[in-house]
Amino acid sequence: MKSAVVVFPGSNREGDVARAIELTSGRKSEMVWHADTSLPKGTDLVVLPGGFSYGDYLRCGAIAARAPIMDAVREHANKGGLVLGICNGFQILCESGLLPGVLARNAKLKFMCREVYLRIERSDTPWSRRYNAGAVIKVPVAHGEGNYLADAETIARLEGEGRVLFRYVSPEGKLDPAWNYNGATNAIAGIMSEKLNVLGLMPHPENHVDPAVGPTDGRGFFESIKAALEAA
Amino acid sequence: MIRNEPKITPELVAQHGLKPDEYERFRNLIGREPSFTELGIVSAMWNEHCSYKSSKVHLRTLPVSAPWVIQGPGENAGVIDIGEGLACVFKMESHNHPSFIEPYQGATTGVGGILRDVFTMGARPVACLNALRFGDPSHPKTRSLVAGVVAGIGGYGNSFGVPTVGGSIGFHSRYDGNILVNAMAVGIAKTDSIFYAKASGVGLPIVYLGSKTGRDGIHGATMASAEFDENSEEKRPTVQVGDPFSEKLLLEACLEIMRKGCVIAIQDMGAAGLTCSAVEMGAKGDLGVTLDLNKVPTREEGMSAYEMMLSESQERMLMVLKPEKEKEAEAIFRKWGLDFAVVGHTTDTLRFIVQHGGDEMANLPIKELGDEAPEYKRPFTEPKKLPVLDPASVPAPSSIGDALKKLIGSPDLCSKRWVWEQYDHLILNNTVQRPGGDAAVIRIENGPRALAMCTDVTPRYCEADPFEGGKQAVAESWRNLTAVGARPLAVTDNLNFGNPERPEIMGQFVGCVRGIGEACRALDFPVVSGNVSLYNETQGRAILPTPTIGGVGIIEDLGKSASLAFKAEGETILLIGETKGWLGQSSYLATVIGKEEGAPPPVDLALEKKNGDLVRALITGKLVTAAHDLSDGGLLVALAEMAMASGIGAKLDAPPAGLPAHAYWFGEDQARYVLTATPANLAAIEARAKATGIILTRIGATKGKELTLPGEHPILVQALHALHESWLPAYMAGPAG
Numbered sequence: 001m002k003s004a005v006v007v008f009p010g011s012n013r014e015g016d017v018a019r020a021i022e023l024t025s026g027r028k029s030e031m032v033w034h035a036d037t038s039l040p041k042g043t044d045l046v047v048l049p050g051g052f053s054y055g056d057y058l059r060c061g062a063i064a065a066r067a068p069i070m071d072a073v074r075e076h077a078n079k080g081g082l083v084l085g086i087c088n089g090f091q092i093l094c095e096s097g098l099l100p101g102v103l104a105r106n107a108k109l110k111f112m113c114r115e116v117y118l119r120i121e122r123s124d125t126p127w128s129r130r131y132n133a134g135a136v137i138k139v140p141v142a143h144g145e146g147n148y149l150a151d152a153e154t155i156a157r158l159e160g161e162g163r164v165l166f167r168y169v170s171p172e173g174k175l176d177p178a179w180n181y182n183g184a185t186n187a188i189a190g191i192m193s194e195k196l197n198v199l200g201l202m203p204h205p206e207n208h209v210d211p212a213v214g215p216t217d218g219r220g221f222f223e224s225i226k227a228a229l230e231a232a
Numbered sequence: 233m234i235r236n237e238p239k240i241t242p243e244l245v246a247q248h249g250l251k252p253d254e255y256e257r258f259r260n261l262i263g264r265e266p267s268f269t270e271l272g273i274v275s276a277m278w279n280e281h282c283s284y285k286s287s288k289v290h291l292r293t294l295p296v297s298a299p300w301v302i303q304g305p306g307e308n309a310g311v312i313d314i315g316e317g318l319a320c321v322f323k324m325e326s327h328n329h330p331s332f333i334e335p336y337q338g339a340t341t342g343v344g345g346i347l348r349d350v351f352t353m354g355a356r357p358v359a360c361l362n363a364l365r366f367g368d369p370s371h372p373k374t375r376s377l378v379a380g381v382v383a384g385i386g387g388y389g390n391s392f393g394v395p396t397v398g399g400s401i402g403f404h405s406r407y408d409g410n411i412l413v414n415a416m417a418v419g420i421a422k423t424d425s426i427f428y429a430k431a432s433g434v435g436l437p438i439v440y441l442g443s444k445t446g447r448d449g450i451h452g453a454t455m456a457s458a459e460f461d462e463n464s465e466e467k468r469p470t471v472q473v474g475d476p477f478s479e480k481l482l483l484e485a486c487l488e489i490m491r492k493g494c495v496i497a498i499q500d501m502g503a504a505g506l507t508c509s510a511v512e513m514g515a516k517g518d519l520g521v522t523l524d525l526n527k528v529p530t531r532e533e534g535m536s537a538y539e540m541m542l543s544e545s546q547e548r549m550l551m552v553l554k555p556e557k558e559k560e561a562e563a564i565f566r567k568w569g570l571d572f573a574v575v576g577h578t579t580d581t582l583r584f585i586v587q588h589g590g591d592e593m594a595n596l597p598i599k600e601l602g603d604e605a606p607e608y609k610r611p612f613t614e615p616k617k618l619p620v621l622d623p624a625s626v627p628a629p630s631s632i633g634d635a636l637k638k639l640i641g642s643p644d645l646c647s648k649r650w651v652w653e654q655y656d657h658l659i660l661n662n663t664v665q666r667p668g669g670d671a672a673v674i675r676i677e678n679g680p681r682a683l684a685m686c687t688d689v690t691p692r693y694c695e696a697d698p699f700e701g702g703k704q705a706v707a708e709s710w711r712n713l714t715a716v717g718a719r720p721l722a723v724t725d726n727l728n729f730g731n732p733e734r735p736e737i738m739g740q741f742v743g744c745v746r747g748i749g750e751a752c753r754a755l756d757f758p759v760v761s762g763n764v765s766l767y768n769e770t771q772g773r774a775i776l777p778t779p780t781i782g783g784v785g786i787i788e789d790l791g792k793s794a795s796l797a798f799k800a801e802g803e804t805i806l807l808i809g810e811t812k813g814w815l816g817q818s819s820y821l822a823t824v825i826g827k828e829e830g831a832p833p834p835v836d837l838a839l840e841k842k843n844g845d846l847v848r849a850l851i852t853g854k855l856v857t858a859a860h861d862l863s864d865g866g867l868l869v870a871l872a873e874m875a876m877a878s879g880i881g882a883k884l885d886a887p888p889a890g891l892p893a894h895a896y897w898f899g900e901d902q903a904r905y906v907l908t909a910t911p912a913n914l915a916a917i918e919a920r921a922k923a924t925g926i927i928l929t930r931i932g933a934t935k936g937k938e939l940t941l942p943g944e945h946p947i948l949v950q951a952l953h954a955l956h957e958s959w960l961p962a963y964m965a966g967p968a969g
Contacts, residue, residue, distance in 0.1 A: 009477070009480075009481055009568065009569060010391070010477050010480055010481075012391075012392070012393025012480065012659060013393070013659060015660065015661075016659065016660065016661045019661060020661075050659075051391075051393060052390070052391040052393075052476070052477060052480075054477065055391065055475065055476070055477025055478075056391070056477075057477070110383070110654055111383075111386050111387070111390055111654050111655075111656070112653055112654070113390075113652075113653055113654070113655060113656045113657055113658060114653050140658050142390070142656040142658060142659065144390075204658070206661070207658045207659075207661055209661075210661060212664070212675065212678075212679050212680070212790060213661060213662065213663065213664055213675060214663075214664070
């Protein structure tokens with residue numbers, strides 16, 4: 001399993017995700033600078049980490065989506081390689097056209113850092129094979145713009161094709177507006193590309209992997225990726 | 233030839249915040265009339281904010297050393313040795329005046345400034361904390377100030393990428409006209425690569441790094457050295473604008489050039505910008521500095537020397553680089569998209585020379601700019617001692633349960649979740665204890681060691697008795713660190729007071745500093761950095777004296793630390809320390825009865841040390857399952873917090889005979905902790921307490937989902953929780969002020 005974590009100016013969770021990958025797979029990630037034009041040879045997984053790329057003073061992720069490295073990321077995705085965008089990374093994936101829709105400001109217009117409950121909608125993906133479909137995990141979010149929006153047709157397509165992987169739910173796993181704290185359409189927390197190889201999600205499973213710090217519900221996510229890559 | 237336009241008049245001198253005698257002192261020092269630029273420079277160096285002219289003489293009395301102190305006050309931040317080759321670098325600083333005028337930007341630049349202070353010394357910031365004070369909730373401005381300050385703190389820290397893990401927030405009408413925003417940053421560095429402001433070497437290039445210089449923040453430090461009046465709103469242009477994105481780049485670039493060994497000296501441009509940073513670098517190194525302002529990267533055309541020297545544009549640094557490494561350093565800065573310009577050089581003349589457009593705009597003696605700043609022994613009056621209240625004279629509540637509900641749902645004691653959920657408190661993946669506990673706990677590297685940190689002060693106590701209040705702020709910080717199992721190491725202090733030219737305010741200041749000094753000495757808890765904010769006063773009405781203490785401690789093994797939540801039913805609840813039922817200046821008296829009266833609780837420092845040392849030993853010996861210090865609201869509020877954090881209730885024993893129930897449950901006697909333990913460990917714990925002569929009492933047991941007090945209706949923990957969580961969100965959802 002060879003991971004490349006792309007560092008944009010203003011990325012700030014690149015270390016967290018690299019640490020989670022190392023903790024769960026034993027493998028170090030390579031940090032790739034945004035101005036580079038190619039990925040390290042043999043890259044299996046590309047990660048676009050959380051943060052505030054270019055300060056996010058424009059629409060979140062809009063500038064990063066046009067960074068030199070993104071052509072290589074697109075090519076990797078087109079060849080079926082795994083691409084993971086977390087938080088700001090999800091925003092960048094949407095802005096770069098690798099995933100549909102946009103992430104608007106949270107319904108309450110405030111940045112929110114808290115634990116949320118996610119329902120895993122299916123387990124037959126590279127990202128979730130270590131979870132059971134329907135399982136509920138607790139992981140944190142930390143963002144101001146995570147309110148997923150897309151036109152009705154896109155939403156219908158995402159739902160119809162089973163491309164919604166994570167949804168905000170109550171601790172019991174029920175859809176409930178009170179637990180969809182950012183107001184996302186259909187409580188969507190994470191979606192995949194048609195071939196399921198590109199995933200964008202707002203929550204931070206990488207911050208819940210280490211028993212020395214807190215809960216570890218996010219471990220299964222990284223263990224799934226590792227298992228998927230080893231099986232491939 | 234120094235151009236001198238406009239002409240220096242007494243009015244111009246007064247506008248610069250200089251008193252006539254201070255101006256005369258400066259004139260005599262340089263032996264001629266200063267230029268306009270020079271007047272600007274001296275006003276920046278000699279204002280209260282930068283010169284500490286009213287406070288210096290008292291600050292010198294504070295204990296600043298210990299075997300583990302690497303750098304005490306006087307540098308960008310304090311540095312302590314935390315073992316294994318690592319140092320903790322930390323400081324707290326106020327941004328009170330700007331935050332009142334423009335809360336979002338005032339708060340962001342407060343956070344940005346303190347982060348810069350920490351990474352300037354070579355440390356990577358690992359956590360931020362803050363201490364906030366706002367006016368009465370009913371004051372029309374309070375709600376919007378809270379919203380703006382909280383959004384600003386979050387906006388900066390979240391983007392910069394440092395977890396904001398703790399702090400304190402209080403409300404009081406005395407802050408109606410002057411809110412307090414004290415920001416603290418904590419970083420970790422290697423002990424063998426700490427960087428300082430002191431320049432060395434003649435003829436070396438002085439390099440300007442970071443963002444460009446604009447016209448923002450001119451006279452910011454002067455504003456922060458004066459009272460507010462009815463025209464304070466007009467001071468908005470003196471507030472700077474923060475850019476956390478640039479700061480994040482600056483952090484990475486600075487740490488990279490430090491790692492590569494390029495840096496001789498480094499100083500961030502904070503208050504009074506280029507002026508203060510250049511003078512400090514030179515003066516500390518016994519060198520002169522010549523600056524060529526034509527080389528300074530500017531954001532706008534036509535800036536004058538005066539404007540450039542006084543600009544407080546953010547995210548800028550000044551450095552002396554090793555000449556052979558200059559190219560390498562420049563390439564690193566260019567990579568991060570930051571400005572890099574050689575703007576001057578060091579000299580052996582001890583003069584501070586500013587050139588612009590071929591003219592010499594200033595030529596001043598560099599050492600004297602700092603060393604010869606005025607220093608005042610301002611007159612002060614000893615505060616009047618208030619009588620000790622007899623607990624029996626304080627009215628009892630309708631019921632203990634109702635009083636508890638009122639307290640835990642009150643603005644000061646309610647949950648601050650609404651606030652800290654707007655701060656990314658988890659980034660970096662080291663936050664072991666999150667906001668809401670006694671102290672935040674941040675893992676060091678991959679553990680098992682960790683840092684504990686907190687901010688504390690009880691302004692009501694300080695107002696009633698500055699000396700005891702100052703002691704108490706330190707003792708509470710020390711207790712909070714102890715309650716998580718940390719060994720307290722050092723503090724940073726942020727001393728917020730009114731106008732020092734009033735003897736009664738100066739009396740508060742002197743009393744608090746004496747108290748802080750006494751407590752820090754007794755607890756071996758030196759002051760390694762700090763900041764003084766005076767003139768927090770509007771139209772003659774001063775804030776409550778608020779000497780915020782930011783404490784840092786070390787946990788050697790996270791497996792031997794504690795948190796406040798009850799862990800299981802059937803455990804015994806223990807109270808360490810003596811309960812006399814002290815109600816003077818208590819939260820009970822203020823919140824339930826509506827009075828702020830009497831003397832605050834005295835702090836017996838020897839007892840604090842003895843009790844705290846036992847608690848720490850019990851935690852690190854893994855004999856207790858939970859620990860919590862007792863402070864605002866006393867015993868019952870502490871127990872309620874332990875219950876709410878866990879959902880587990882408790883069955884509590886009756887108060888001892890002879891003490892009114894409300895004094896037992898809500899008294900704020902100091903040096904106390906609540907612990908829980910499994911029955912198996914009780915005998916060992918009690919033997920330890922007995923051996924050291926410490927009062928330890930079994931007061932009940934964890935049980936069920938309710939707090940049960942003798943003679944009271946059981947109180948559902950869930951109901952308490954709902955009350956605790958409801959006040960702040962409900963208040964903030966109200967109409968905009």
